[in-house]
Amino acid sequence: MFHRESGYFKTTYAADGGLYPLPIAKWTIGVLLAGFILLPTISTAVSGAVSAEYYVSVVNLILIAVVGALGLNILVGYTGQISIGHAAFMSVGAYTAANLAVKLGLPFWVTLPAGGLMAAFIGAIVGIPSLRIKGLYLAIATLAAQLIIEWVINHTPAISGGSQASIEVPRPTVFGYPLKTQRELYYFLLFFAVLAIVGTLNLVRSRIGRAFVAIRDQDIAAEIIGIDIFRYKLTAFAISSFYAGVTGVLYTYYLGIANYENFLITTSIDYLAMIIIGGLGSVLGSILGAIFVTLLPIVIRVFMESFGTLLFTASELNNVIPATRLGLFGLLIIVFLVVEPEGLNRLWRNIRNYFRVWPFSY
Amino acid sequence: MTRHLARLTAAAAGAILMSAGAAIAQPKEIVIGVQCDRTGATQTVGVFFCPGVHDYTNLINSKGGVEGRKIRAMEIDHEYKVPQGMEAYERHKKEGAVSILLYGTPHTQALAAKLAEDKIPGTSPGFGSAASADGKRYPYLFPIAATxxxxxxxxxxxxxxxxxxxxxxxxxxxxxxxxxxxxxxxxxxxxxxxxxxxxxxxxxxxxxxxxxxxxxxxxxxxxxxxxxxxxxxxxxxxxxxxxxxxxxxxxxxxxxxxxxxxxxxxxxxxxxxxxxxxxxxxFAGVGSDYPVHKQIREMYQKEGKPAPKEMVSTVYYNRGIFHIAVHIEAVRNALKAKGATANITGEDVKNGFEKVKGVTLDGLMPPLEITPTDHEGGGWVxxxxxxxxxxxxxxxxxxxxxxxxxxxxxxxxxxx
CATH class of the missing domain: 3.40.50.2300 (Response regulator)
Structure with a gap:
């Protein structure tokens, strides 16, 4: 926005597909990253330790949601295979990690990839119907997976850890130091969120990512130009489920518990809402969608708490706040989709393109 | 313009100083966090349960509060979702809540460790896990009703x-x-x-x-x-x-x-x-003929309002009264131990919970007796x-x- 874009000429394909389109992007990323690393310190300095815990806890929820949304976007946005069973893959990751952490006492750097891999394995199996069916039919097949996985976890004490179907997990430890407070967990979550973002950015500009896009746009054409549909569709399911599994593990460590009630179909739908609002097939869109869906209810509540008293009494307000929040949430989703069907990502690009040549457009 | 700004700043500073002064002069109100579900999977319970909590709190406040201190029951609706429950908990902590009314089994389990780390007591009547009746194992979790x-x-x-x-x-x-x-x-x-x-x-x-x-x-x-x-x-x-x-x-x-x-x-x-x-x-009495209901109706009458319509569903409404009443009793015990103007912490209220005994609200509540080892209070139905x-x-x-x-x-x- 505030920098010149002219004067940079790309002469190779490698440069054209580079992670940083312009040299200044490195600086932007650097500043952003520094800002995120310092965020707990800054918020503590500004608002005090107690309030900072709260603000950081909200950011933590966003970071977890970002990982999940990215994963779902790889499958739905990039490969065009719809899945409404994503929360089930999260629960697979969560219970795998919880069992490994509790029964074998393994640390998070083993359980986290293990949870992801287990989810990837299950995801690839669930993805098999996608080789034959598309669209709504595939959606129903993944819905079946959601219900089956839920039932299996619930009825297998070896997985669920007893009739309560919830496993308490010890806090993650780094170099023997347990991460307990929100600000400590923040760095834990930030690390994996950044890893997920960088991973996805690299994935979608690689051969695999382009194969995904080709399948999404027209799978028969993709097959004709030599893309192995069988392999890439299952890969998409596996990678996407890997992200979902990791999200489940992050939830588990963040909440200190693996519980299937956290991963019901409503969660799947929340994540679908994130990527649709954010923008299908875009990394920035997944991030914006995760921020939007997580933050919107909180912002509406804070707003109503401050200004609702002008219209309602305190006891009415207790009823009004949740109702408005739900109503406004739905309404805003519709408004966003009508105003910009391609999501927040497109909205952001429009704003950026406008200011790019401002004030000298035309 | 600058003069305006200067005057505004001075006024704002004055206001802040004054409110700070008022805060020192008057002992602070006590915040109790209330997790609710009026819009989620169990909304049929929440829409009756939560008003019961607030009506009883208002009744206590209208009678002068607990040991002269006002209670603020701060409600947050979490739609029966665990991440939202976590967010609500952190928000309550930020507002300085000394105890939390939890709502929902997965939420209770997810917050069990956190409550102990932050030393804030939480209650889970009628849900949560039965094992949490063990006060030694879960020092900050109180089922307070029959598991x-x-x-x-x-x-x-x-x-x-x-x-x-x-x-x-x-x-x-x-x-x-x-x-x-x-x-x-x-x-x-x-x-x-x-x-x-x-x-x-x-x-x-x-x-x-x-x-x-x-x-x-x-x-x-x-x-x-x-x-x-x-x-x-x-x-x-x-x-x-x-x-x-x-x-x-x-x-x-x-x-x-x-x-x-x-x-x-x-x-x-x-x-x-x-x-x-x-x-x-x-685990709480049924019907709206208990003396506490009469008092709540009178409180509404004084404000010139009809009795709350939520009172009709007495099962959940009374459970709301029961739930907050135990908290208020715990706060009362904490204030008695620390002095009516003291700044009580979650730890004080936890000790207060462990001394709850003999509060019955004329039969609406069971003969609860919570001890450091038995956080269920007997398991009465x-x-x-x-x-x-x-x-x-x-x-x-x-x-x-x-x-x-x-x-x-x-x-x-x-x-x-």
Whole structure:
């Protein structure tokens, strides 16, 4: 926005597909990253330790949601295979990690990839119907997976850890130091969120990512130009489920518990809402969608708490706040989709393109 | 412009100083965090439960507060979602809450460790895990009401009374919602089946629990149960009443756990007349004739308003009163110990909880006695039976088989 874009000429394909389109992007990323690393310190300095815990806890929820949304976007946005069973893959990751952490006492750097891999394995199996069916039919097949996985976890004490179907997990430890407070967990979550973002950015500009896009746009054409549909569709399911599994593990460590009630179909739908609002097939869109869906209810509540008293009494307000929040949430989703069907990502690009040549457009 | 700005700043600074001065002069109000669900999966409970919490708090405040201190019950609706529950908890912590009314089993489990780390007591009446009655293992978690284990024991006791004091060779069916909460009482029931010599058969109802014709037929026609213990949630209790009625099984031979027993369930089943004889278990009194209801109505009258319409669903409304009343009692104990103007912490209130004894609100509450080891407070329940279309009290507060429950709590503590 505030920098010149002219004067940079790309002469190779490698440069054209580079992670940083312009040299200044490195600086932007650097500043952003520094800002995120310092965020707990800054918020503590500004608002005090107690309030900072709260603000950081909200950011933590966003970071977890970002990982999940990215994963779902790889499958739905990039490969065009719809899945409404994503929360089930999260629960697979969560219970795998919880069992490994509790029964074998393994640390998070083993359980986290293990949870992801287990989810990837299950995801690839669930993805098999996608080789034959598309669209709504595939959606129903993944819905079946959601219900089956839920039932299996619930009825297998070896997985669920007893009739309560919830496993308490010890806090993650780094170099023997347990991460307990929100600000400590923040760095834990930030690390994996950044890893997920960088991973996805690299994935979608690689051969695999382009194969995904080709399948999404027209799978028969993709097959004709030599893309192995069988392999890439299952890969998409596996990678996407890997992200979902990791999200489940992050939830588990963040909440200190693996519980299937956290991963019901409503969660799947929340994540679908994130990527649709954010923008299908875009990394920035997944991030914006995760921020939007997580933050919107909180912002509406804070707003109503401050200004609702002008219209309602305190006891009415207790009823009004949740109702408005739900109503406004739905309404805003519709408004966003009508105003910009391609999501927040497109909205952001429009704003950026406008200011790019401002004030000298035309 | 600059002068305006300077004046504004001065005014703002003055206002802040004044409010700070006022804060010093007057002891601070006490914040209690309230997690609620008015819009999520269990909204049918929340819309009655939460107003009960607020009405009782306002009643206490209108009478001058607790030891002269005002109580602020800060409600946050978490839509029965765990991440939102975590966010609500952090928000409550930020506002300086000294105790939290939790809501929901997964939320309680997710926050158990956090509560102990932050030293803020939380309560989970009627949900959470039965093992959390163990105060040594979960120092900051208080079930404060009969857990599913205690309810199971009480149900067997009640059945025993109904079947003539001897259960040998009798057939008891356990009809339950197929989720973790539904399965939790199983070990107790199995143990008691051995102890009392009755035959136990379980019948699971899969989610969403609106279809149980097959199970009910199985219970009544094939198994021919002598009594049915039902543990259902949401819509399913009303469906079970209808189904039992349809096959002609006497509802007086059915006893339901605490979440299958509200006025709304009877209404959904087709009114109180249909459910005649149905037995339900309660951990707070039912009906709106307790003195506390009269006081709440008077409070509304003074403000020139009609009595709250939520009061009609007395089962959940009264549970709201019960839930906050225990907190207020704990705060009172904390203030008594620390001095009425002291700044009490979560730890003080936790100690206050462990001294709660003898608060009954004229029978609305059980004879609760919470101790440092027993955070359940005894595990008391009351049975109410539908008579003439209304829930009427059929027993005094009672509890059953405490030694069996104790054994299971100890075994569970050893397991982890």
């Amino acid at each position: 599913y284990w205690s309810q199971a024991a009480a149900a067997v006791q009640f059945v025993k009374g109904k079947l003539g004091g001897n259960l040998k060779g009798k057939k008891i069916a356990y009809l339950f919602y197929d989720n973790p909460a539904g399965k939790e009482p199983l070990p107790i029931l199995e143990d008691l089946a051995k102890l009392e010599g009755f035959e136990l058969k379980t019948f699971a109802v899969p989610a969403p629990g609106v279809e149980m014709g097959a199970q009910v037929l199985d219970i009544t026609q094939r198994y021919r149960a002598d009594f049915v213990i039902a543990h259902l949630f949401g819509r399913s209790p009303s469906v079970s009443i209808k189904e039992f009625k349809r096959v002609g099984y006497p509802l007086s031979k059915v006893v339901s756990f605490v979440w299958g027993s509200a006025e709304a369930d009877l209404e959904a089943a087709g009114g109180g007349a249909v459910a005649e004889g149905y037995n339900t278990m309660q 009351q049975i109410f039976t539908v008579k003439g279309g209304k829930l009427t009290k059929a027993s005094e507060w009672f509890r059953a088989y405490p030694e069996v429950i104790k054994k299971h709590i100890e075994a569970d503590a050893k397991k982890s």
